[in-house]
Amino acid sequence: MxxxxxxxxxxxxxxxxxxxxxxxxxxxxxxxxxxxxLNRTAALVWRCCHERKSVAETAALLETELRMxxxxxxxxxxxxxxxxxxxxxxxxxxxxPRLQYARRQVIRAVGLGAAATLLLxxxxxxxxxxxxxxxxxxxxxxCEALTPPACSGQPICGDPKGCCVPRGGRCRDRxx
Amino acid sequence: xxxxxxxxxxxxxxxxxYGVSIGLRTDEPEALDGLVRLLPSGWRPATSPQVERLYSxxxxxxxxxxxxxxxxxxxxxxxxxxxxxxxxxxNALESELQLxxxxxxxxxxxxxxxxxxxxxxxxxxxxxxxxxxxxxxxxLVRAGATYYSDEYAVLDxxxxxxxxxxxxxxxxxxxxxxxxxxxxxxxxxLDPLPVGLVVITRYRAGARWRPRRLSPGRAGIExxxxxxxxxxxxxxxxxxxxRTLSGTLVLKGVRGEASGLVATVAEPAEGPGTRIxx
Numbered sequence: 001m002x003x004x005x006x007x008x009x010x011x012x013x014x015x016x017x018x019x020x021x022x023x024x025x026x027x028x029x030x031x032x033x034x035x036x037x038l039n040r041t042a043a044l045v046w047r048c049c050h051e052r053k054s055v056a057e058t059a060a061l062l063e064t065e066l067r068m069x070x071x072x073x074x075x076x077x078x079x080x081x082x083x084x085x086x087x088x089x090x091x092x093x094x095x096x097p098r099l100q101y102a103r104r105q106v107i108r109a110v111g112l113g114a115a116a117t118l119l120l121x122x123x124x125x126x127x128x129x130x131x132x133x134x135x136x137x138x139x140x141x142x143c144e145a146l147t148p149p150a151c152s153g154q155p156i157c158g159d160p161k162g163c164c165v166p167r168g169g170r171c172r173d174r175x176x
Numbered sequence: 177x178x179x180x181x182x183x184x185x186x187x188x189x190x191x192x193x194y195g196v197s198i199g200l201r202t203d204e205p206e207a208l209d210g211l212v213r214l215l216p217s218g219w220r221p222a223t224s225p226q227v228e229r230l231y232s233x234x235x236x237x238x239x240x241x242x243x244x245x246x247x248x249x250x251x252x253x254x255x256x257x258x259x260x261x262x263x264x265x266x267n268a269l270e271s272e273l274q275l276x277x278x279x280x281x282x283x284x285x286x287x288x289x290x291x292x293x294x295x296x297x298x299x300x301x302x303x304x305x306x307x308x309x310x311x312x313x314x315x316l317v318r319a320g321a322t323y324y325s326d327e328y329a330v331l332d333x334x335x336x337x338x339x340x341x342x343x344x345x346x347x348x349x350x351x352x353x354x355x356x357x358x359x360x361x362x363x364x365x366l367d368p369l370p371v372g373l374v375v376i377t378r379y380r381a382g383a384r385w386r387p388r389r390l391s392p393g394r395a396g397i398e399x400x401x402x403x404x405x406x407x408x409x410x411x412x413x414x415x416x417x418x419r420t421l422s423g424t425l426v427l428k429g430v431r432g433e434a435s436g437l438v439a440t441v442a443e444p445a446e447g448p449g450t451r452i453x454x
Contacts, residue, residue: 017411017414021391021392022391022392023393024392024393024394025393026393026397026400026414026418028410028414035397037393037396038393124397126400126401128406128410129402129406129407137271137305139264139267139271140259141258141259141264141265142256142268142271144258145249145255145258145268155305157271
C-alpha cells in the first residue's frame with residue numbers, strides 16, 4: 001500500500017485524561033502515571049488519529065494550518081513520538097527505519113528554517129510525582145522511620161546538605 | 177490497630193480540615209494542645225468521631241530522666257517517626273499533616289509553591305524544597321508584596337489562589353536562628369487571588385535572570401510536577417491548572433540573587449534589564 005493512502009493508527013482513548021490548553025494538549029496516562037505534553041503539531045496529528053484520517057489528509061491539514069513544508073515526514077515524526085509515549089493503540093507502519101524521524105534528520109531532510117523547527121512535533125513526558133515528591137522536605141525523624149525504597153534522596157528539613165537515603169537496610173539522614 | 181489502641185491514650189480530638197477528617201490522640205493530655213497547633217488554620221471540630229486518618233502521639237521522656245523512652249508517632253497502625261527529641265517527632269507530624277491534607281483536600285488542588293499577592297494578582301513560585309523559593313518569597317515580601325504562602329499554592333476550581341497559613345521562615349542554614357521570629361505571618365482572611373504570574377526558577381550563584389516565556393501547555397506540565405494530588409486526582413489537577421494558567425504569564429529561567437529578580441516579578445513585562453524570550 002502506498003503510504004499516501006495509508007490510514008493513521010488509532011489513537012488510544014482508554015485510561016487517559018486529556019486536557020486541551022489552547023493549541024496544545026496535556027494527557028495523563030492513568031495506567032502508567034505519566035503526563036505528556038503535546039505541542040500544537042503533535043496535538044493536531046493525534047486528533048487526526050482519533051478521526052482516522054489518512055497520512056495524506058493529515059499532511060494536507062498541517063500544510064494548511066501550520067504552513068508546514070514536506071508535512072508528510074513531519075506526520076511520521078509525530079506518529080513516532082506518539083507511539084513512544086504509548087498514545088496509539090497500534091504501531092504505525094512506518095515507510096522506512098524510524099531513525100530517520102530523529103529531529104536532526106527531519107530538519108535536514110525537510111530543509112526547515114530556524115523558525116519552522118519550532119513547529120516540529122514535540123511529545124514531552126514526565127512521571128507523575130507521588131505526593132511526597134511534590135511535597136516538602138522530610139524531617140530526620142520521618143526519614144529514619146522509613147525503610148528503602150521509600151527514601152530516594154528527599155531533602156531533609158533545615159539541613160541544606162541533608163538527604164534521606166538508604167543505608168544498611170534502613171533510611172538515614174546523610175549528606176547528599 | 178488494636179495493638180496500638182491498647183497503648184493507653186488519655187486525650188484526643190477529631191477535626192475537619194480542608195474537608196478531610198483527622199483524629200489526633202496522645203497519652204499525655206497536656207500534649208494535645210501542641211498537636212492541635214500543628215494543624216493548618218481553618219480547622220473545625222468534627223461532628224463524628226469516625227475519621228479518615230488517625231495520628232497517635234506517644235510522649236517520650238526528656239533527657240536526663242534515667243530510662244529513655246522514645247517519643248513515637250503512628251499513622252493509623254504504622255509507626256512513622258521515633259525520636260528521643262519530642263520536637264523532632266512533632267515536626268514530623270506537622271510535615272505529615274500538611275502532606276496528607278494537601279493530597280486529600282476537598283475542592284482544592286495544592287501545588288508546592290511560594291505565593292505572594294501583588295496588585296490584586298498572585299505571583300506563584302513553584303519549586304521543591306531548597307530550590308530557593310522561600311528566599312524569593314521573602315525578598316518579594318520585603319519589596320511590599322503580600323505574603324500568601326511559603327509552602328503551597330492552594331488552587332480552587334476557578335483557578336484562584338488561597339492563602340496557606342504557615343509562618344515564613346528561611347532555612348538557609350545561615351540566616352535562620354532557631355528562635356528567630358518569622359519574617360511574615362499570613363493573614364488568614366486574605367481574599368483568593370487570580371494568578372497573574374508564575375515564575376519557575378532555581379538558584380544558581382552568579383546567574384543572570386533571563387527568563388523565557390512558557391506556553392500554557394508547557395507551564396501546565398511544569399506545575400503538574402509540583403502538584404501533590406497529581407496521581408490521586410489527575411483530572412481535577414489538570415482542569416484546575418488549565419484554568420489557573422489561562423491568560424497567565426509564565427516565566428522560566430535560572431536566577432542569581434533574589435533581589436535581581438524582584439523588579440521583574442513586580443513588573444514582568446517591563447522590569448529593568450530583563451529580556452523575556454518567547
